[in-house]
Amino acid sequence: MGVTCVSQMPVAEGKSVQQTVELLTRKLEMLGAEKQGTFCVDCETYHTAASTLGSQGQTGKLMYVMHNSEYPLSCFALFENGPCLIADTNFDVLMVKLKGFFQSAKASKIETRGTRYQYCDFLVKVGTVTMGPSARGISVEVEYGPCVVASDCWSLLLEFLQSFLGSHTPGAPTVFGNRHDAVYGPADTMVQYMELFNKIRKQQQVPVAGIR
Amino acid sequence: MSGVRAVRISIESACEKQVHEVGLDGTETYLPPLSMSQNLARLAQRIDFSQGSGSEEEEAAGTEGDAQDWPGAGSSADQDDEEGVVKFQPSLWPWDSVRNNLRSALTEMCVLYDVLSIVRDKKFMTLDPVSQDALPPKQNPQTLQLISKKKSLAGAAQILLKGAERLTKSVTENQENKLQRDFNSELLRLRQHWKLRKVGDKILGDLSYRSAGSLFPHHGTFEVIKNTDLDLDKKIPEDYCPLDVQIPSDLEGSAYIKVSIQKQAPDIGDLGTVNLFKRPLPKSKPGSPHWQTKLEAAQNVLLCKEIFAQLSREAVQIKSQIPHIVVKNQIISQPFPSLQLSISLCHSSNDKKSQKSATEKQCPEDHLYVLEHNLHLLIREFHKQTLSSIMMPHPASAPFGHKRMRLSGPQAFDKNEINSLQSSEGLLEKIIKQAKHIFLRSRAAATIDSLASRIEDPQIQAHWSNINDVYESSVKVLITSQGYEQICKSIQLQLNIGVEQIRVVHRDGRVITLSYQEQELQDFLLSQFVTDLKVAARLWFSFLVTNVKTFQKVMFYKITNGVIFVGHSKKFSGIKWKVETLFIKWSCLCLHLALVYYDFFQMFPKEVSRNFDLKCLQINYKYKEEITSKGVLFLKTIIRKCLFSTLKLSTL
Numbered sequence: 001m002g003v004t005c006v007s008q009m010p011v012a013e014g015k016s017v018q019q020t021v022e023l024l025t026r027k028l029e030m031l032g033a034e035k036q037g038t039f040c041v042d043c044e045t046y047h048t049a050a051s052t053l054g055s056q057g058q059t060g061k062l063m064y065v066m067h068n069s070e071y072p073l074s075c076f077a078l079f080e081n082g083p084c085l086i087a088d089t090n091f092d093v094l095m096v097k098l099k100g101f102f103q104s105a106k107a108s109k110i111e112t113r114g115t116r117y118q119y120c121d122f123l124v125k126v127g128t129v130t131m132g133p134s135a136r137g138i139s140v141e142v143e144y145g146p147c148v149v150a151s152d153c154w155s156l157l158l159e160f161l162q163s164f165l166g167s168h169t170p171g172a173p174t175v176f177g178n179r180h181d182a183v184y185g186p187a188d189t190m191v192q193y194m195e196l197f198n199k200i201r202k203q204q205q206v207p208v209a210g211i212r
Numbered sequence: 213m214s215g216v217r218a219v220r221i222s223i224e225s226a227c228e229k230q231v232h233e234v235g236l237d238g239t240e241t242y243l244p245p246l247s248m249s250q251n252l253a254r255l256a257q258r259i260d261f262s263q264g265s266g267s268e269e270e271e272a273a274g275t276e277g278d279a280q281d282w283p284g285a286g287s288s289a290d291q292d293d294e295e296g297v298v299k300f301q302p303s304l305w306p307w308d309s310v311r312n313n314l315r316s317a318l319t320e321m322c323v324l325y326d327v328l329s330i331v332r333d334k335k336f337m338t339l340d341p342v343s344q345d346a347l348p349p350k351q352n353p354q355t356l357q358l359i360s361k362k363k364s365l366a367g368a369a370q371i372l373l374k375g376a377e378r379l380t381k382s383v384t385e386n387q388e389n390k391l392q393r394d395f396n397s398e399l400l401r402l403r404q405h406w407k408l409r410k411v412g413d414k415i416l417g418d419l420s421y422r423s424a425g426s427l428f429p430h431h432g433t434f435e436v437i438k439n440t441d442l443d444l445d446k447k448i449p450e451d452y453c454p455l456d457v458q459i460p461s462d463l464e465g466s467a468y469i470k471v472s473i474q475k476q477a478p479d480i481g482d483l484g485t486v487n488l489f490k491r492p493l494p495k496s497k498p499g500s501p502h503w504q505t506k507l508e509a510a511q512n513v514l515l516c517k518e519i520f521a522q523l524s525r526e527a528v529q530i531k532s533q534i535p536h537i538v539v540k541n542q543i544i545s546q547p548f549p550s551l552q553l554s555i556s557l558c559h560s561s562n563d564k565k566s567q568k569s570a571t572e573k574q575c576p577e578d579h580l581y582v583l584e585h586n587l588h589l590l591i592r593e594f595h596k597q598t599l600s601s602i603m604m605p606h607p608a609s610a611p612f613g614h615k616r617m618r619l620s621g622p623q624a625f626d627k628n629e630i631n632s633l634q635s636s637e638g639l640l641e642k643i644i645k646q647a648k649h650i651f652l653r654s655r656a657a658a659t660i661d662s663l664a665s666r667i668e669d670p671q672i673q674a675h676w677s678n679i680n681d682v683y684e685s686s687v688k689v690l691i692t693s694q695g696y697e698q699i700c701k702s703i704q705l706q707l708n709i710g711v712e713q714i715r716v717v718h719r720d721g722r723v724i725t726l727s728y729q730e731q732e733l734q735d736f737l738l739s740q741f742v743t744d745l746k747v748a749a750r751l752w753f754s755f756l757v758t759n760v761k762t763f764q765k766v767m768f769y770k771i772t773n774g775v776i777f778v779g780h781s782k783k784f785s786g787i788k789w790k791v792e793t794l795f796i797k798w799s800c801l802c803l804h805l806a807l808v809y810y811d812f813f814q815m816f817p818k819e820v821s822r823n824f825d826l827k828c829l830q831i832n833y834k835y836k837e838e839i840t841s842k843g844v845l846f847l848k849t850i851i852r853k854c855l856f857s858t859l860k861l862s863t864l
Contacts, residue, residue: 001626086624
């Protein structure tokens with residue numbers, strides 16, 4: 001588990017999502033990265049059931065249950081600003097049992113699927129974010145394997161991102177902000193994905209101006 | 213008593229006179245009381261002389277006193293005597309009986325006195341002792357004690373014997389029971405070794421490894437039956453056992469897994485016809501009952517079947533570059549191109565037919581016992597894994613599987629880590645790897661040995677390490693030259709023989725990887741030989757002193773009377789040299805080198821490697837102008853000949 005940066009690639013002007021993805025992947029292949037299969041990250045939203053809400057009328061908290069194909073035997077559960085739980089895949093079954101307390105928000109399943117590229121120590125994943133049948137955006141994840149401390153390798157990561165993302169290079173992820181010198185873990189990656197998905201969800205429509 | 217007046221007490225005798233007669237007018241006539249002598253007479257008559265001595269003495273005293281009074285009272289007693297006569301008729305007067313008795317006593321005493329006086333004289337009468345009984349009076353008490361002791365001891369012995377008899381009876385009964393071997397006691401013995409359970413009225417046992425972690429679907433149940441065909445009239449045979457065990461029919465006989473490596477390519481026709489040879493059954497422990505050996509043999513058959521089933525399953529499922537062939541009871545695979553590894557299950561039943569055929573072919577030479585043993589170990593390892601605490605979930609609600617696999621979810625392991633956890637190698641792969649290693653090792657050893665025997669100079673030494681891994685062995689090879697041991701310490705090679713390749717670590721740090729080809733190792737070692745010679749040759753150049761003694765030490769030169777003789781080994785026979793010349797370092801060195809190189813090239817005419825450095829020879833040749841003697845010319849021609857031959861060979 002190395003330091004990972006998840007960012008969104010805005011869809012190029014006049015192109016569809018697939019075309020942008022294709023552009024990116026071609027760039028990567030020209031760089032010299034080798035394809036190593038596919039990946040998938042998905043997220044389901046649950047909110048606290050109305051029955052458990054107190055008379056105060058506070059809004060229920062949202063809980064996200066996510067899976068990452070990079071960690072095939074794990075399941076992640078996290079709150080917005082709260083803790084992130086890394087559990088066994090039996091957690092999904094547990095959620096069914098907790099139906100009374102957590103209800104899944106309908107049509108909230110969001111996922112990103114794409115290809116996985118290995119370029120020496122870097123692992124690049126370019127995926128299409130889909131919500132239901134429609135593609136909503138592009139996610140780009142870059143992992144630098146050897147390092148586990150964010151502050152040590154952020155500059156290297158940035159440089160690498162610039163090499164193929166060009167101007168769309170993101171800033172430092174917020175997860176790095178708090179604990180620069182702490183060891184980076186898979187939970188931080190999932191937090192980044194969650195933020196990305198939330199951002200994309202808020203975008204409502206795909207800003208496609210070109211041909212469908 | 214003081215102050216009290218004495219009271220007068222009058223005493224009266226109570227004896228009143230006896231009434232003799234009462235008159236008609238009431239007057240009583242009393243008898244006159246008896247006088248003293250009358251009283252005495254009355255008492256004297258009462259004396260009984262036949263009583264014992266005590267009363268006799270008293271009476272005698274009484275009669276003596278009477279006898280004194282007698283004459284004095286004789287006169288007054290006369291009247292009384294008359295009265296006495298009237299009253300007591302048997303005697304005349306009261307003293308008559310006394311007198312008679314006394315008289316007879318006197319008579320007898322006189323007689324006794326007379327007899328005793330006569331006997332004392334011993335003239336007319338002697339005392340003759342009366343014959344005694346058998347025992348003399350002295351020993352009597354001791355013998356009596358002895359007899360009494362004997363009797364009492366005999367009584368005690370009787371009791372003890374009775375008790376002992378009872379004990380011996382019970383012991384003999386037990387022994388008889390042992391010989392007979394009760395069914396229940398035998399069953400108890402069986403239960404101490406094997407798991408039994410009662411189903412209905414049958415007793416079944418389990419001889420499979422299921423309780424030890426095996427997943428083989430064979431039931432492995434045997435039945436325990438009572439042996440009732442015992443004829444009580446006949447003598448019970450020595451090995452009679454009231455219990456018999458019936459094992460499943462497919463586990464009868466004995467089995468083993470034969471692992472062998474053959475060099476020839478497999479012939480299709482030969483597949484499936486493995487030489488079974490009936491391995492002699494492992495000797496059972498003396499004293500173990502026959503059912504134990506039977507059950508152990510059946511269990512071994514079951515284990516061999518499981519091993520073979522596992523191997524064949526893997527052979528079919530696992531994809532490898534060269535597919536494994538599974539035919540009947542044999543698995544054939546090719547670890548190396550020209551090598552064939554065959555693993556076969558040899559199961560021989562106990563019928564006479566198979567015994568006959570089995571004794572024909574007996575060729576166990578190529579059977580690798582080590583691998584068979586390792587197969588058994590591996591399957592047991594596999595059994596243990598299924599039962600180990602690493603597999604058993606804690607807490608009980610956790611899923612089955614390896615402990616670390618259970619943690620892989622909560623700890624977000626990625627694919628690489630998960631793969632490293634799962635042992636991907638099966639039984640077959642492991643055995644093939646081991647076989648490869650064994651083969652490679654034996655071949656490397658053979659190569660080194662053959663080189664050592666063929667080449668006399670330089671010498672090669674191999675030190676094999678005792679502690680090796682299943683997949684790796686190491687050997688330290690030293691190449692030295694006689695006389696140059698100190699310098700040639702640099703040629704030390706450490707060969708690490710792995711599964712598919714040999715890694716050579718040179719003393720100076722170079723690491724070279726050789727493949728499994730035999731030729732590569734041989735060529736490499738030969739090149740090392742030459743390096744050794746080069747080192748030796750270079751040293752010669754560094755010698756400034758023409759020290760005969762040091763020179764003599766080297767190789768095969770003898771210096772006698774200023775003449776240099778060159779004696780050579782048998783390989784060079786046919787060409788004997790006698791060199792008469794002054795000792796010249798370079799020429800001898802050149803000769804030495806030339807001879808050695810000639811040796812070398814003679815042996816390996818076709819295996820010359822172009823790596824051989826001929827610079828040494830060239831340098832030697834340069835110095836030839838300094839010498840002028842005839843012998844040296846002779847030398848030169850010879851050297852030239854050698855050089856030409858070496859050069860010729862080098863161009864091949």
